[in-house]
Amino acid sequence: MFVLTIDQAGSRRAQDRIPELLELLRPIPTVLPWERSVGDEAQGVVADPPDVVDAALLCLRAGGWYVGIGIGGVETPYPSSPREGRGSAFVAARAAVDRAKKTGDRAPLAVEGPDGAGEAEGVLALLGRHVMARSDAEWRILDLLQPGVRGTQTAVAKSLGITPQAVSKAAGRAAWHEEQAVRPAAARLLAWSDDGTA
Numbered sequence: 001m002f003v004l005t006i007d008q009a010g011s012r013r014a015q016d017r018i019p020e021l022l023e024l025l026r027p028i029p030t031v032l033p034w035e036r037s038v039g040d041e042a043q044g045v046v047a048d049p050p051d052v053v054d055a056a057l058l059c060l061r062a063g064g065w066y067v068g069i070g071i072g073g074v075e076t077p078y079p080s081s082p083r084e085g086r087g088s089a090f091v092a093a094r095a096a097v098d099r100a101k102k103t104g105d106r107a108p109l110a111v112e113g114p115d116g117a118g119e120a121e122g123v124l125a126l127l128g129r130h131v132m133a134r135s136d137a138e139w140r141i142l143d144l145l146q147p148g149v150r151g152t153q154t155a156v157a158k159s160l161g162i163t164p165q166a167v168s169k170a171a172g173r174a175a176w177h178e179e180q181a182v183r184p185a186a187a188r189l190l191a192w193s194d195d196g197t198a
Contacts, residue, residue, distance in 0.1 A: 001031065001045060002052045002190065003070040003082070003093035006059055007101070008040040009108065017064065018042055024062055028055045031074070032082040043082040043093070045074055049187035049194070053124065060107055060128040061139075068097025069120075071113025071193045089113075107132060116193030123186040130175045141170045147180040 008017050018036050025034045025044065032045035046052050052069060059065040070093025075086045082090075092112035099110040107128030111121035134142065144156040145167075153171070157164040171177060 001047060001072065001074040001087070001089050002049070002194065003045050003072075003074065003085070003089040004043065004052065004055055005037065005068040005070070005093040005097040006042045007066040007068070007097050009064045009066055009101075014064075016040065021059070021062070021065065024058055025055055028058070032078060032080075032085060035081060035083070037083055041097075045078075045082055045085060045089070049190035050183070052190055053127075053183050053186050056109055056124055057127060057131050060109065061131050061134075063132065065108065066097055066100040067109040068093045068095070068100050069109070069111040069113075069124075069190075070094070070096050071111065071117055071190065092117075111190075111193075113193045114196030116189050116196060120186060120189035120193055123182060123189060127179055127182055127186060130179060134174045138170050138174045141167055142174055142176050145171065145176065 006021060018040060021042050022034050028046065028051050029048065030044045031047050034042055034044040037043040046055065056067050056069065059067045070089045070091065072088030072092050074089050079085055096110040096112040100108045103110065107125045109121065109125055109128055111117045111124065141156060141160065144159060146152045153167045154164050157167045
């Protein structure tokens with residue numbers, strides 16, 4: 001199981017962004033819902049590794065968040081709120097978010113758990129670096145692309161009134177194709193680590 005603890009960066013001198021974060025994460029399926037845990041933190045419990053990848057990259061794209069991913073057990077029966085949850089995944093998520101605050105120039109993300117957690121962190125941090133470096137103009141294009149769909153670049157170009165070559169260049173600069181290829185690898189590494197908790 002995966003617990004994500006997400007802490008707002010610089011919250012003492014900025015407005016409360018937790019409502020914005022909860023709205024951002026609302027589409028991500030959870031075992032225990034996304035909610036404010038304490039102060040400027042939110043937490044959720046997620047079962048599926050691809051959903052963990054989605055949540056982490058959404059936070060990194062939005063910017064201003066430290067993302068801690070804990071892999072381990074969650075005691076059952078599940079409570080109604082992650083604030084009442086117990087288990088090694090919660091402990092790992094706390095350690096991860098604390099470490100995410102010390103990543104320096106890297107993506108502010110950390111993964112704690114059994115074997116595989118470090119590898120998952122490395123891949124997610126690399127993906128996060130690309131996600132965080134993209135411009136608004138690149139995101140306008142990338143948000144319209146559909147992975148694995150032929151002709152999507154032409155369709156996006158037409159809808160935005162630009163050339164297919166401009167779409168192709170933006171996708172190349174932003175490492176969009178590489179991201180689509182690597183997301184499943186990150187999810188597999190998370191699953192591998194999670195399997196070590198059984």
